[in-house]
Amino acid sequence: MRKLVPLLFCLTTASAFAQDALPPADMPLLDALGRAPSAANIERDVRTLVGFGTRHTLSDTVSATRGIGAARRWVFDEFTRISKACGGCLEVRYVSGTVQGEPRIPGPVEVVSVIAIQRGSVDPNRYVIMSGDIDSRVSDVMDATSDSPGANDNASGVAGTLEAARVLSRQRFAGSIVYAALAGEEQGLFGGKFLAEEAKRRGWRVEAVLNNDMIGNTRGIDGVHDNVTARVFSEGTRVTETAEEARARRFTGGELDSPSRNLARYIARMAAHVPNLEVMMVNRLDRFGRGGHHRPFNDLGYPAVRVMETHEHYDRQHQDLRTETDPQGQRRVYGDTIDGVDFAYAAKLTALNVVALAGMAAAPPPPAEVRIEGAVSADTTLKWKRPAPAQATNLAGYRVYWRLTTEPQWTRSRWVGDVEATTLRNIVIDNCFFGVAAVAKDGSESPVVFPGAAGSFGGY
Incomplete structure (x- = not known):
């Protein structure tokens, strides 16, 4: 037999x-980086951003203390301080464009983002990008004057990006890292659109974009308290796929293996370097019917994902600051205020970005x-x-x-x-x-x- x-x-x-x-x-370096981000630093930065009152894209650009202009100048100065601490290792600058005739920007309005570039020592034209959205809003998307703290959405993402720059600027990597505070997200994803277009124009080889949009809430509207899980959203088939490429994919596969999807898998694996954190991979471009600043990069064919909390609380998103009593007689507090941010959790999601960025920037090109x-x-x-x-x-x-x-x-x-x-x-x-x-x-x-x-x- x-x-x-x-x-x-x-x-x-x-x-x-x-x-x-x-x-x-x-x-060991990745293990150390997975513990490095400071919850205290993130809290300080979130409080500073909340302190500008509103960061609406159409808000005051002249005041030194209130509005989007004051907020972006503070972010620019903070990146500059981080660069000074690493001997000038960051190139800090604005990326802007003028928008008009759009439903949420009648305009003309200059939409201004802030970026800091840490150049790679071996392959500087290969880039990995971490972003957060600097703007905020209340219930009326056109209300540019009411207080709009935007503590979690999305001061948390900007604070995480700043903290990632503090941590990673102490190291040197083969590839380049970009830290971006993108503007105009709530009015139509314009900051991401302008940066993605600049990357294409300059011929950047963009390996990955990690968009961090709400990384600080741990108490969901579903009643779940979860401070040990992050979500990573990724699109499947590239929107830029040609008819010929679609035909090949039909016979050889790839619906589940776009570069964005394999970037999400990579981030999930890198969570092993962050204590007490797991990743839920979500095989969708974004939350159902909603959008984020990774999408303009996907639109140009770049690998890009959204990193965020797992359980959202919708009473704390896009809401006027108010307290109401629901039909059951329960008191409901609305508004994206700082008491809704878990800074230790935001530090863990920042660490997830840090180890993923470090791993890719240290590795050879794919x-x-x-x-x-x-x-x-x-x-x-x-x-x-x-x-x-x-x-x-x-x-x-x-x-x-x-x-x-x-x-x-x-x-x-x-x-x-x-x-x-x-x-x-x-x-x-x-x-x-x-x-x-x-x-x-x-x-x-x-x-x-x-x-x-x-x-x-x-x-x-």
């Missing part, structure tokens, strides 16, 4: 195929032109393209990943070394999804890249 060989499908363990000298598995072969074969072959040596002086090699088609996360991997192709023997292409990640000498990894146009993070 012939001895039966266990059906491997795509369940082969990684350890059985280890090749060459593996890069380090332990990442592999380009990833291709896959293996129809009517017992084996699966993956091929890809290395970057120019000057762009990846820290490259150790590549790791291939695979998973069952119904699994949400990459579950199996194999280190294959510094090569541009590998064959997975007796792993059938039909049963799994596959991808490739670049690995640095210190163990840092890029996000996993799914083969073909559906999964591409772009070229070199």
